[in-house]
Amino acid sequence: xxxxxxxxxxRPLGAWFLGILIVLAIVAFSxxxxxxxxxxxxxxxxxxxxxxxxxxxxxxxPPRPEELTGVPTHMRPTQICEGGPVPFQLTxxxxxxxxxxxxxxxxxxxxxxxxxxxxxxxxxxxxxxxxIPVPFEMDESGEDPxxxxxxxxxxxxxxxxxxxxxxxxxxSVVEGG
Amino acid sequence: MxxxxxxxxxxxxxxxxxxxxxxxxxxxxxxxxxPLYQSGTxxxxxxxxxxxxxxxxxxxxxxxAPFESVGRITDQVWxxxxxxxxxxxxxxxxxxxxxxxxxxMFAQGRSWGPRTLAWVSGLVLVFLLYVCxxxxxxxxxxxxxxxLAAEGxxxxxxxxxxxxxxxRAFSGEAPPPSAFFFLNLFLHIAVxxxxxxxxxxxxxxxxxxxxxxxxxLLWSTVGVLVAVSVLWPITMDPPADLxxxxxxxxxxxxxxxxxxxxxxxxxxxxxxxxxxxxAALILVPFLTRPPADRRPLPSxxxxxxCTGCEQCYVDCPYDAIRMVPRDDGRGYLLASxxxxxxxxxxxxxxxxxxxxxxxxxxxxxxxxxAVRAFIDRDMKTVDGAMPxxxxxxxxxxxxxxxxxGGGRGPGGLEPAxxxxxxxxxxxxxxxxxxxxxxxxxxxxxxSACPPRDCWNREGPIWLRExxxxxxxxxxxxxxxxxxxxxxxxxxxxxRAANAALGAxxxxxxxxxxxxxxxxxxxxxxxxxTGPEALR
Numbered sequence: 001x002x003x004x005x006x007x008x009x010x011r012p013l014g015a016w017f018l019g020i021l022i023v024l025a026i027v028a029f030s031x032x033x034x035x036x037x038x039x040x041x042x043x044x045x046x047x048x049x050x051x052x053x054x055x056x057x058x059x060x061x062p063p064r065p066e067e068l069t070g071v072p073t074h075m076r077p078t079q080i081c082e083g084g085p086v087p088f089q090l091t092x093x094x095x096x097x098x099x100x101x102x103x104x105x106x107x108x109x110x111x112x113x114x115x116x117x118x119x120x121x122x123x124x125x126x127x128x129x130x131x132i133p134v135p136f137e138m139d140e141s142g143e144d145p146x147x148x149x150x151x152x153x154x155x156x157x158x159x160x161x162x163x164x165x166x167x168x169x170x171x172s173v174v175e176g177g
Numbered sequence: 178m179x180x181x182x183x184x185x186x187x188x189x190x191x192x193x194x195x196x197x198x199x200x201x202x203x204x205x206x207x208x209x210x211x212p213l214y215q216s217g218t219x220x221x222x223x224x225x226x227x228x229x230x231x232x233x234x235x236x237x238x239x240x241x242a243p244f245e246s247v248g249r250i251t252d253q254v255w256x257x258x259x260x261x262x263x264x265x266x267x268x269x270x271x272x273x274x275x276x277x278x279x280x281x282m283f284a285q286g287r288s289w290g291p292r293t294l295a296w297v298s299g300l301v302l303v304f305l306l307y308v309c310x311x312x313x314x315x316x317x318x319x320x321x322x323x324x325l326a327a328e329g330x331x332x333x334x335x336x337x338x339x340x341x342x343x344x345r346a347f348s349g350e351a352p353p354p355s356a357f358f359f360l361n362l363f364l365h366i367a368v369x370x371x372x373x374x375x376x377x378x379x380x381x382x383x384x385x386x387x388x389x390x391x392x393x394l395l396w397s398t399v400g401v402l403v404a405v406s407v408l409w410p411i412t413m414d415p416p417a418d419l420x421x422x423x424x425x426x427x428x429x430x431x432x433x434x435x436x437x438x439x440x441x442x443x444x445x446x447x448x449x450x451x452x453x454x455x456a457a458l459i460l461v462p463f464l465t466r467p468p469a470d471r472r473p474l475p476s477x478x479x480x481x482x483c484t485g486c487e488q489c490y491v492d493c494p495y496d497a498i499r500m501v502p503r504d505d506g507r508g509y510l511l512a513s514x515x516x517x518x519x520x521x522x523x524x525x526x527x528x529x530x531x532x533x534x535x536x537x538x539x540x541x542x543x544x545x546x547a548v549r550a551f552i553d554r555d556m557k558t559v560d561g562a563m564p565x566x567x568x569x570x571x572x573x574x575x576x577x578x579x580x581x582g583g584g585r586g587p588g589g590l591e592p593a594x595x596x597x598x599x600x601x602x603x604x605x606x607x608x609x610x611x612x613x614x615x616x617x618x619x620x621x622x623x624s625a626c627p628p629r630d631c632w633n634r635e636g637p638i639w640l641r642e643x644x645x646x647x648x649x650x651x652x653x654x655x656x657x658x659x660x661x662x663x664x665x666x667x668x669x670x671x672r673a674a675n676a677a678l679g680a681x682x683x684x685x686x687x688x689x690x691x692x693x694x695x696x697x698x699x700x701x702x703x704x705x706t707g708p709e710a711l712r
Contacts, residue, residue: 009393015205016397019212023266023401027409029430030269034437036324038422045422049348051341113341115348161420163349174349174420 038119044156046099046118048092048129050166053111055145058083085109086133086145093128094120103134114166122158127151129164129171184464192284193581196669199630203673208627208665212398215390215629216277221376222390222398223271227309228369230264235366240358243318244416251413262406265429268310270402272431275303285573285632289466291382291495291518296462298379300455305372310432312365316358320426323347323417325433328440335444349419382518383634384496473600474537475519476526478512482533485509488649489525489534492603494634498525498534522633523604527643530650532606539599541606541650545699548597548609552616555595566682567595567618569609571602573632575666575674576624584624589671594678602626602663603636607643607652608699614656617693620685623663624674630667637665659688 009015038045060081068076091101104112114131132147150171154162163174195213202211212219237254239246250257279299282288288296311329315322330344346353380386389395414426428436439447466472480503489512490498497518500510512534514525526535532542556567568590570576576590578598584590597613599605602625613621623644625637642648644661652661664677 009205009207009210011205015210018202018205019397019401020405022212023270023405024409026266026269026273026431027405030265031411031427032430033425034428035425036423036437036440039424043422047348049345049350051345110340113345115342115345159422159424161349161422163420165348165350 039159042122042158044120044122044158045161046092046094046120046127046154046156046164047161048090048114048116048164050114051111052088052114052131052166054085054088054133056083056085056109057145085112088112089130089132089134090114090116091128091130091132092116092118093126094118095126096128104131120156120162122156124153124155127154127162127164127173131166131171181464188284188286188465191280193669195281195284196581196667199627199667200669200673203627203667203670208629209391210394211627211629212390212394213277213281214627215394216274216281218387218390219274219394219398220271220278221388222395223267223274224369224372224376226267226399226402227264227271230260230267231369233260234264238316238362240355240362243316243358244413247317247319248413258410259403259406262410263402264313265411266402266405268306268313269429269431270398271306272303272310275299275306279303283461283465286465286467287632289462290472291497291520293462294382295379297459298375300458302372302375302379305368305375307432309365309368309372310429312361312368314429314432315361316365317413318358318417319414320417320423321414321428321433323419324423324426324436324440326353326417328436332439332444332447335448347419352419382495384494385635473521475516475521476514476523476534476536476540478514479533479540480505480511482529482531483512484531484533485511486530486649487512488528488530492524492528492635492639494522494524495520520633522601522636523599524601524633524636524639527603527606527636527639528648528650529606532608535604536600539604541608544599544604544606544609545612548612551595551597552613555597556613556616556618565619565685566622566678567597567613567620568622568624568678569597569599569605569613570624571605571626571636572598572600573668574602574624574626575664575668575671577668580668580671584671586671588675590624590675590678601631601633601636602640603631603633603638605640607650610644610661611653611656612697612699614660614691615694615697617691618660619688619691620660620662620681622678622681623661625663625665627665627667637663657688660685660691 058081060079063077063080067080085106087106088104089102090104092099099118100116104114106112127150129150130148132149133145148166148171150164150173152173154173156162164171165174199211199213202213206212208214234250234257237246237250237257247261250261252258282292282296282299311325315326327344327347330342330347333339334342334344346357380388390398412427476497485500485503487500487510490500495518497515497520499513499515501513503509503511512525514534521536523536523539526532526540526544529535529541532540532545534540535543568576570578570584570590572579574580574584576584576596578584580586580589582589584596585592590596597609602623605623610621610623623640625640626632628635628637631637639648641663643650644652644663645658652658662677662681664674666674666677
């Protein structure tokens with residue numbers, strides 16, 4: 001014979017009550033109200049985001065005979081080119097205070113990606129953005145690579161993001177942002 | 178290397194806490210329906226609810242208009258709001274139940290040796306559950322979704338693996354591409370399929386995995402989930418606005434508990450914390466492993482005693498025993514223990530009538546030797562009379578040496594009651610009970626863990642079958658079974674165990690006084706004679 005310490009469900013009412021209480025706790029924890037820091041501090045944000053395929057500058061020349069030694073005929077290049085994409089520099093200032101200034105990092109020969117965010121006090125601010133090529137020693141083509149500048153007063157609303165992006169018309173602030 | 182002291186202290190703390198919670202829940206639910214014991218199976222129930230409700234929700238979800246389609250599901254589709262709520266609450270239940278399950282395995286030391294695979298695959302399951310939760314929340318594409326997506330992008334951008342920042346996808350230049358929502362949906366569907374594989378791995382070392390709770394608890398859980406979904410359906414936050422800073426929103430703490438903290442620190446810190454936490458969890462099997470000289474040894478088979486009956490092979494909860502051909506010409510199979518799978522529970526020792534298998538020092542013959550010494554040492558009272566009741570205690574039960582105060586602390590077993598210790602109720606050989614009754618004990622009370630909380634899975638179940646239902650190695654008919662009783666009570670339930678002891682004593686009073694035998698000869702079944710004899 002076996003003596004069970006308890007019957008199958010010793011206190012069904014209590015069992016249901018506790019069960020429902022546990023599930024209600026799960027419900028409560030699953031929908032906790034939360035205000036992220038940005039919502040509490042009442043700031044705005046300046047965001048810069050674009051992708052840009054930098055022009056490539058190359059110097060090409062015919063291969064020297066010693067460079068073709070041992071290379072099979074069908075693999076011999078007619079030209080050897082050196083160079084690469086033009087490096088660009090990003091400078092951002094707000095009310096003449098420089099927020100960032102430096103080259104935009106390359107990843108191989110892929111397009112340049114710019115993604116920067118800065119907290120900003122709500123209100124009107126003088127915004128200056130410059131996305132300009134860095135002088136490039138191989139650039140002997142005589143053609144100036146493109147350069148973009150933005151210099152204007154921008155109104156920042158609390159809780160909103162002002163987005164600066166680069167499009168066909170150059171740098172612009174997305175309206176409605 | 179012994180487990181580090183802080184870890185051992187944490188384990189003790191978790192164990193005592195769980196013991197107390199178990200005790201309270203047992204008082205309400207009984208051990209059969211105690212949801213804390215069923216935490217693992219409740220995860221499976223929650224996953225099943227998620228699967229069924231998820232299939233329904235999938236019919237109406239559109240990757241081209243995620244927020245709008247979820248809004249339509251919530252407001253227009255029949256039962257959509259409730260089914261969405263049940264889907265969410267089941268996901269939360271899965272996390273909560275998985276946490277309890279993991280804590281129990283950690284506290285009970287069921288995480289190392291052959292159980293390492295279950296521990297590690299359990300961690301993989303939790304990780305996949307979180308991936309599912311993350312993708313599920315992003316699918317809605319409301320404020321909380323944007324927060325999770327943006328934070329995920331920030332963390333991934335900190336890794337040197339992407340050529341362009343992923344965060345640009347949520348910069349506001351353009352709506353996130355449909356490909357993002359397609360990939361998200363794909364993961365949300367594919368990961369659960371991966372979870373089925375991980376679940377199979379999780380229980381693969383167990384002979385008889387229990388995947389579902391008792392029917393009553395199963396349907397009660399589903400019913401309560403449906404009820405709260407109807408009474409407190411989930412709401413929707415405002416749609417994700419890529420050009421707005423996150424305002425006040427709702428947060429599911431089960432899946433997003435890390436978000437408020439993570440957003441305040443550099444991504445590198447988040448990765449470092451996650452890696453450190455993950456590594457600590459992965460290392461639990463190695464950190465909780467006892468030192469080599471205290472590690473319980475796997476069972477061994479005495480080939481001379483094995484009759485090939487296959488009972489140990491059937492009873493082993495971990496499929497650690499195989500039956501192999503013999504090489505000594507006898508016409509039957511031989512049990513063979515795989516040490517890599519054996520957790521040293523000793524349940525095979527209790528199943529073997531000829532006492533030919535079991536962990537070193539814990540097989541049936543070892544137990545008989547120990548009980549002889551126990552009778553001489555502990556059972557005689559001062560006046561020479563035999564005690565009324567002898568307790569045989571599983572180490573983890575209310576009267577066991579692993580309970581608070583070694584089972585004899587305040588409120589525990591009275592000091593005057595002799596106690597014969599076994600590592601697990603399933604390890605106990607029925608011959609020990611027979612021996613005690615024949616030696617003059619008026620009654621034998623076996624103190625075992627609640628069956629759903631056996632540290633070795635099936636010990637109390639096989640014990641009852643062997644003592645009362647003629648399962649091999651059964652308690653012989655010559656033993657008056659009115660003098661034998663089992664009580665299932667966990668470490669924090671000495672009161673319940675003492676109540677059972679008191680009731681047993683009262684019942685024994687109605688029986689005649691036992692007639693002790695002086696020179697007890699146990700008839701060891703199937704014992705071989707001649708040169709093959711053991712001793």
